[in-house]
Amino acid sequence: MYEPPTPWHHCSVQQTFTAVDSQPEGLSAEEAKQRLHHQGPNKLPDPQKRSFITRFISQFNNLLIYVLLVVMVITGLLGHWLDTGVIAGVVLINAIIGFIQEGRAEEALKAIRSMLSPNAEVIRGGRQQTIAVENLVIGDIVLLQPGDRIPADLRLCRAKGLQVSEAILTGESVAVDKQSDPVGCQTELASRSSMAYSGTLVTHGLGTGIVVATGIDTELGQISELVSKVAPTDTPLLKQVASFGRWLTALILILATATFSFGVLIRDYPSTNMFLAAVSLAVAAIPEGLPAIMTITLAIGVERMARRQAVIRRLPAVETLGSVTVICTDKTGTLTRNEMTVRTIVTADNQYTLSGTGYNPHGFLMLNGQEIVPAPDSPITQAIRASVLCNDSTLSHKGQEWQIHGDPMEGALLVAGAKLGLDAENENHNYPRTDLIPFESEHRFMATLHHSHEGQAFIFLKGAPEQIIEMCHQQMTDAGPTHIQPDYWLGMIEQQAHDGQRLLAIAYSPTHYDQVELHFGDIGKQFIMLGLFGLIDPPREEAIEAVQACKEAGIRVKMITGDHALTARAIALQLGIINTDEALTGQQMDKLSEEALFELADHIDIYARVNPEHKMRLINTLQQHNHIVAMTGDGVNDAPALKRSDIGTAMGQNGTEAAKEASEMVLADDNFATITAAVEEGRAVYDNLQKAILFILPTNGGEALIILTAVLLGFQQLPLTPVQILWVNMITAVTLALSLAFEPKEKGIMQRPPRPTNHPLLNNHLIWRIGFVSVIIMIGTLGLFQWELGHNPSIERARTIAVNTLVMFEIFYLFNSRYILEPIFSRQAIVGNYYVLLAITLLCLFQLTFTYLPIMQVLFGTSAIEIMAWPRIIIIASSVFVLVEAEKAIMRRLRGKSTSNT
Ligand code: ATP
Numbered sequence: 001m002y003e004p005p006t007p008w009h010h011c012s013v014q015q016t017f018t019a020v021d022s023q024p025e026g027l028s029a030e031e032a033k034q035r036l037h038h039q040g041p042n043k044l045p046d047p048q049k050r051s052f053i054t055r056f057i058s059q060f061n062n063l064l065i066y067v068l069l070v071v072m073v074i075t076g077l078l079g080h081w082l083d084t085g086v087i088a089g090v091v092l093i094n095a096i097i098g099f100i101q102e103g104r105a106e107e108a109l110k111a112i113r114s115m116l117s118p119n120a121e122v123i124r125g126g127r128q129q130t131i132a133v134e135n136l137v138i139g140d141i142v143l144l145q146p147g148d149r150i151p152a153d154l155r156l157c158r159a160k161g162l163q164v165s166e167a168i169l170t171g172e173s174v175a176v177d178k179q180s181d182p183v184g185c186q187t188e189l190a191s192r193s194s195m196a197y198s199g200t201l202v203t204h205g206l207g208t209g210i211v212v213a214t215g216i217d218t219e220l221g222q223i224s225e226l227v228s229k230v231a232p233t234d235t236p237l238l239k240q241v242a243s244f245g246r247w248l249t250a251l252i253l254i255l256a257t258a259t260f261s262f263g264v265l266i267r268d269y270p271s272t273n274m275f276l277a278a279v280s281l282a283v284a285a286i287p288e289g290l291p292a293i294m295t296i297t298l299a300i301g302v303e304r305m306a307r308r309q310a311v312i313r314r315l316p317a318v319e320t321l322g323s324v325t326v327i328c329t330d331k332t333g334t335l336t337r338n339e340m341t342v343r344t345i346v347t348a349d350n351q352y353t354l355s356g357t358g359y360n361p362h363g364f365l366m367l368n369g370q371e372i373v374p375a376p377d378s379p380i381t382q383a384i385r386a387s388v389l390c391n392d393s394t395l396s397h398k399g400q401e402w403q404i405h406g407d408p409m410e411g412a413l414l415v416a417g418a419k420l421g422l423d424a425e426n427e428n429h430n431y432p433r434t435d436l437i438p439f440e441s442e443h444r445f446m447a448t449l450h451h452s453h454e455g456q457a458f459i460f461l462k463g464a465p466e467q468i469i470e471m472c473h474q475q476m477t478d479a480g481p482t483h484i485q486p487d488y489w490l491g492m493i494e495q496q497a498h499d500g501q502r503l504l505a506i507a508y509s510p511t512h513y514d515q516v517e518l519h520f521g522d523i524g525k526q527f528i529m530l531g532l533f534g535l536i537d538p539p540r541e542e543a544i545e546a547v548q549a550c551k552e553a554g555i556r557v558k559m560i561t562g563d564h565a566l567t568a569r570a571i572a573l574q575l576g577i578i579n580t581d582e583a584l585t586g587q588q589m590d591k592l593s594e595e596a597l598f599e600l601a602d603h604i605d606i607y608a609r610v611n612p613e614h615k616m617r618l619i620n621t622l623q624q625h626n627h628i629v630a631m632t633g634d635g636v637n638d639a640p641a642l643k644r645s646d647i648g649t650a651m652g653q654n655g656t657e658a659a660k661e662a663s664e665m666v667l668a669d670d671n672f673a674t675i676t677a678a679v680e681e682g683r684a685v686y687d688n689l690q691k692a693i694l695f696i697l698p699t700n701g702g703e704a705l706i707i708l709t710a711v712l713l714g715f716q717q718l719p720l721t722p723v724q725i726l727w728v729n730m731i732t733a734v735t736l737a738l739s740l741a742f743e744p745k746e747k748g749i750m751q752r753p754p755r756p757t758n759h760p761l762l763n764n765h766l767i768w769r770i771g772f773v774s775v776i777i778m779i780g781t782l783g784l785f786q787w788e789l790g791h792n793p794s795i796e797r798a799r800t801i802a803v804n805t806l807v808m809f810e811i812f813y814l815f816n817s818r819y820i821l822e823p824i825f826s827r828q829a830i831v832g833n834y835y836v837l838l839a840i841t842l843l844c845l846f847q848l849t850f851t852y853l854p855i856m857q858v859l860f861g862t863s864a865i866e867i868m869a870w871p872r873i874i875i876i877a878s879s880v881f882v883l884v885e886a887e888k889a890i891m892r893r894l895r896g897k898s899t900s901n902t
Contacts, residue, residue: 147656154209289733321682
């Protein structure tokens with residue numbers, strides 16, 4: 001529809017505007033809406049999703065199913081049609097359950113990913129707005145800053161030191177320079193410096209571009225294989241379990257073959273019977289439900305974290321979170337509220353205070369406790385004017401509510417200006433901005449170039465005070481500029497930082513009227529210091545609690561900030577960060593050798609005036625101390641540190657796309673407390689995985705032992721048939737085991753130390769527990785089976801009782817499994833998980849149909865048992881409950897002894 005006269009990169013900016021029917025003020029809201037309707041949303045088609053059929057078929061791609069299919073064929077050949085049919089049914093049900101669970105897990109992850117859909121800054125109707133990337137249309141004017149992922153194909157109309165990493169398109173990882181002049185018609189993609197392509201990343205500078213292609217029409221949209229890439233969802237633990245499963249299956253097959261040979265060759269049993277015994281053993285011992293339960297436990301964990309505002313981008317993070325030992329966090333906005341207010345302003349002659357709180361621009365200036373109205377050309381007015389002009393934020397209000405757009409610190413300066421009657425729009429009209437050097441945490445200042453209508457030009461400079469003082473040769477006093485007195489300013493800095501105020505210095509320098517561009521080289525020592533602003537940014541209440549929670553949980557919190565060391569210390573003190581006595585600055589870090597830093601890093605908790613490289617060094621050092629480090633970040637330069645840390649944590653609101661993409665986790669609310677919440681959930685997930693395994697494996701162990709013992713002892717009839725075993729495994733996995741995935745967190749979960757990552761999932765105690773319970777189940781079931789058979793020769797009846805005993809054992813054992821070591825004798829422990837009760841009710845209903853429904857009796861070879869058999873079953877099965885609780889009590893006592901000994 002919008003055809004350029006020549007390729008976009010070759011068009012001039014004006015030609016581009018004409019071709020897309022737009023202008024520098026952007027499209028009107030109405031026009032944009034219409035275009036969106038015609039062009040469709042700016043997104044790539046969803047990655048090729050596996051069709052329902054392929055997803056369903058993939059459920060059969062599993063070693064256990066192969067075993068069952070082979071068994072099915074052989075039973076068919078032997079003429080055991082009923083077994084064949086039931087096995088076929090079980091295979092099908094297994095596939096359906098796997099299918100549904102996988103679908104659920106995928107849906108949950110998809111919903112969570114959509115919480116992260118990116119925004120773009122555009123100009124529409126002459127105003128800057130933030131819109132969802134999906135709503136961009138051809139003709140929109142997009143503003144770019146470092147860390148942005150370019151949202152559509154753009155013809156650049158302005159570029160200021162703009163550099164873009166196009167690795168995703170060209171494979172070239174070094175960022176390329178961009179500019180706005182047209183390039184030759186034949187220029188190849190990688191060299192088209194006048195274009196910025198969708199999906200590439202701004203690494204430096206600022207730019208503005210006109211959207212010329214969206215969605216599938218972009219260069220990225222044309223590369224189809226990139227689009228269909230799906231992120232892997234396996235975690236180390238899942239992989240470990242999968243390999244454990246394969247290993248177990250192989251072992252079981254060998255054991256089953258050995259049993260078969262033993263029965264046929266040594267015991268002289270008929271081979272058909274022995275075949276069924278071997279099959280029973282195989283299906284008994286393989287934990288069919290385990291992988292599905294683990295996936296679903298992880299998915300539920302991810303959902304719970306998302307509800308608490310922590311969005312997991314990579315599934316393995318769920319497991320790692322539980323082992324975090326150090327959280328390195330930013331200060332501003334994460335530990336503090338990022339609601340800034342200018343409290344003090346120091347000039348060369350005076351110290352002023354400013355009243356009022358929040359963004360409401362009502363307040364006044366005070367000197368020595370008296371309200372004053374400063375003269376229009378006084379140093380204080382000049383300082384405030386400069387801070388309003390050297391500023392990229394805007395202040396607006398909706399009714400009584402005042403809002404700022406952009407950096408809250410700059411917003412606070414606008415509010416200060418408004419309190420003195422300096423309106424940003426008006427000031428910018430009188431002193432239009434011609435150029436700027438944007439703020440970056442590496443150089444810690446921002447400069448703007450302005451021209452007045454009276455033939456004057458100025459450079460305004462604002463930034464971290466130590467930096468600004470270095471660039472000044474003079475200071476502004478009531479009597480005009482005089483020689484700078486650095487000691488005076490440094491004293492003031494120390495005084496204000498001591499109170500936890502965030503500091504900012506403002507300076508200016510006159511320049512030639514014909515200067516229209518601003519470069520780094522223009523920023524020398526020529527500036528005149530105007531003033532020092534002290535801003536308050538109170539700590540978040542919830543961060544104070546979260547820091548305390550971390551302390552109890554054995555997690556060290558380290559504050560890593562670009563701010564002044566004294567400010568950082570004051571805030572750390574308010575937050576209760578453990579070691580606030582010492583702070584290390586970036587400059588001091590530069591002077592330290594690796595060994596010296598290694599010595600200090602473990603106990604120093606405050607790092608001030610650091611830049612992203614320092615973050616990287618710190619992570620390396622902490623990891624050498626075997627710490628599992630969670631690190632927060634927001635800027636494009638934080639990406640390497642985020643990648644390097646164990647849990648890279650990006651800010652959802654103020655973070656750049658680059659930071660989010662490098663992270664394992666994104667905080668939707670930028671809040672430190674959310675990290676602690678995620679750690680807590682991470683610990684709970686790990687507990688639940690462990691509980692699920694601890695619950696499932698003894699079932700299989702018990703069943704396998706029953707068959708093995710029966711064969712070894714030479715029983716004429718096996719106590720359980722293969723289809724009955726399959727029934728028990730399936731039905732308990734979807735009810736009882738699944739309910740453990742919903743298990744709420746244990747009480748003292750944040751009062752125990754982090755879990756060492758090198759600890760195996762199953763420690764010796766848990767392996768013992770699995771063996772112990774397997775034996776209890778085996779003795780109880782086998783014993784009752786034999787006893788019943790002795791009183792009534794019906795093998796169907798005795799088997800039905802055996803199956804029900806097995807299931808009942810599991811019901812009792814489920815309660816034990818809710819807590820690994822803690823006792824279960826409390827109301828919370830019995831009724832605390834609603835799903836447990838629901839699962840038990842369902843299971844009891846299933847067992848009644850299994851026992852009394854004629855069709856089930858035919859299919860599973862069961863028979864109706866008399867009412868009086870149930871008390872026996874329940875009494876025998878409850879033994880596991882008592883025995884495991886006794887074992888827990890002994891273990892607790894032993895542990896108590898060993899900890900009091902150490
Ligand atoms: P944190 O890493 O805890 O968020 P921070 O926000 O203080 O720390 P930076 O954003 O790197 O870290 O800021 C460092 C210093 O740079 C600030 O203390 C301030 O003096 C100065 N500064 C911050 N933002 C601006 C800005 N927009 N313009 C000029 N100077 C700024």
